[in-house]
Amino acid sequence: MQLAKNESQPKTSLQALPISKPESRLYMSYISVAFISLLIGGLMGLLQVLVRSGKFTLPAGIDYYQVLTVHGVILGLVLTTYFIIGFHFSLMGKTVGISIKQRKIAWIAFWIMVVGTVMTAVTILYGEASVLYTFYAPLRAHPVFYIGLALVIVGSWIAGFVNWHQLKVWKKAHPGEKSPLLAFMVTINTAMWFICSLGVAVAVLVQFIPWSLGYAETINVLLSRTLFWYFGHPLVYFWLLPAYMAWYAIIPKIIGGKIFSDSLARLSFVLFLFFSIPVGFHHQLTEPGIDPTWKFIQVVLTFMVIIPSLMTAFSMFATFEITGRRKGAKGLFGWFKKLPWKDVRFLAPFIGMLAFIPGGAGGIINASHQMNALIHNTIWVTGHFHLTVATTVMLTFFGISYWLIPHLRGRKLTPQINRLGIIQAIVWTVGMTIMSGAMHIQGLLGAPRRSSYSEYGGGEQVSEWIGYQLAQAVGGTILFIGILLMVYIFIKLTFFAPKGEEEFPIAEEEDDAEETPAWFENWKLWIGITVALILAAYTVPVIDIVQHSPLGSVPFDFPIGR
Amino acid sequence: MRRQEDKKASEKDKPDLKGTFVSVMLLGIFIIITWVGAFALFVSR
């Protein structure tokens, strides 16, 4: 917060641009949907852990799996996508600018997504789509559920196209200059999103919609799952990369430092683009219809995507150490004490980074080919992604919100809200440690995920599980308190914080930083390699799946109570 | 002012990242321990 003013001018014209009122209205609309989703989805999560404790039954004939579908769809798909698009737009608006026409198209994207979200929500609320957010065939939801999801994806594409156009316009006006780091990162993330969501879009448009309407009698189940997971893994990187954007290019400014290396940050994002997509089989390791050699090939590719995260770990520590030493820190770990622990804009994302250590380690185990049988579809997996997306990503998004919302609303992050934010981050950490820890252990004991309370005929093993489910109820309740706090903070920052100016922190490079190579702007090369890797990883196994496919599956409505 | 700049330049040549190195190595060891633990459990089952 108290940054010594830097005398020198930035080398390139990376001047932060002002954000106009109509612009901030656009960005805030996306972010507001995310926080409404947080409240609804969080309430569903609370109901789930309570049901699974065995001490509570849902009233009014509400089904556990209906609640679970709402939880997954609204937090995994709605909250994340809206927040990310809002954040993407703010970053682009700040670094490369947005034209009035682009802004109008961005609004169209927003409304298409809202219409899609509402359509999907209605089918779930009427109990016509208790298929969970993965909607595995041959369970059949109401056609409107799939059409709504398709609209959300189409809306998100339009938003991405606008982002690309924003960068293109900027590059035309700034020939020969490297694109701003954050704009580069947004472009990578939206490119990855577009390429991967083509898979799920094909599944929904070509397979699910005609089949759910009755035009197609059967569906190729394995193909639909393969298309889903072609999308499903990059989906989690679509969540993670905005957090990495904040870590690489915003956190250094908040702690009073500089970007460790612009080139390495770009390199890690390019590697994420390459290796996030051709890896979907690691979600399908225990399936009967995929050749094990191809599974292993995708396991190897999955391990490649760990490398940019190893690079990121080094960059983060290095940023902290260099900044701390510049502030006079001595010894091996003296720099650690120089970090702004009392600044929630730093603390919340920092806890997120820490959570990614067990999160990432668990992820390596999950992807380890036959070892996947140890934890596949056990509640360990739920524990895993509550560390990665629900802690690493969410706490970073909260950390972003503390400055982004007041910046957009022309308000200030007050010391009181800052303190409340710190409490929020601690509450989250405590709740998640209990809940996710219990899930990891219970998963290793074999307990399944995505299951309502059950004593499974009262086996010895099962009585052991229930203790962990009680722990999850405690952790989940604490987390819900964290959600209430966060929603309160959101309302406070949006409507009631005192008027003023909050900084939009964008870190700069060192004055004498090494120049970023120009080849980073070679988008055709990056996209070309990405597509080549996808074709290499998927062509043969998909042909094999189609050629050796069994008879298709007819739809099933009764299992989900339709 | 000059001295400060000199100091900055020497920092850049050789940023002292011993703490970073120890931190990431600890992280690496943590990953190895958890993986080996999971592998042992897998083999024992």
Next chain:
Amino acid sequence: MHLHKYEKIWLLFGIGSLVVFLFVVGYGAFWQGTHPQSHGVTIDPNNIESNEAFKPENLGLTKVDEDEYIINIAASAFYYDLGKDEEGNSVRTIRIPKGSKVLWQAATKDVIHGFHVAGTNVNMMVEPGYVSSLETIMDNPGTYTIVCNEYCGIGHHMMYATVEVYE
């Protein structure tokens, strides 16, 4: 693009560890045959009884040799069919001696199911149109719950059976 000396060491160490992990699982998979289940054997999803293994009389436990068994399971929402015992009652518990070699074979009559002998490595997806199978040696005595661990509908959590491995 410049990499700090320590970052080079870190990346070599990190990537080296990943290569070792891959070598270990790859060795197990390709040389010791511990691939995750993947046989690509297809079956008519509308009529799994067309496959010998899933005829009603062949469901459940079959002894094929000394300490060698086959267990066939027909999964449907929300039930594992393990065949009938001598009195004609549905089998809910399968008993096998410790150290037996067991070939598990499962197929579904309707939607996707999971099949996990909780606390063991017998963990398979069961998908329409495919036979899921896995061979293991049941070395550790105990009572294990078989759980459906892939969501299959509103009765998903009521889908289970029991395996007893006795000394």
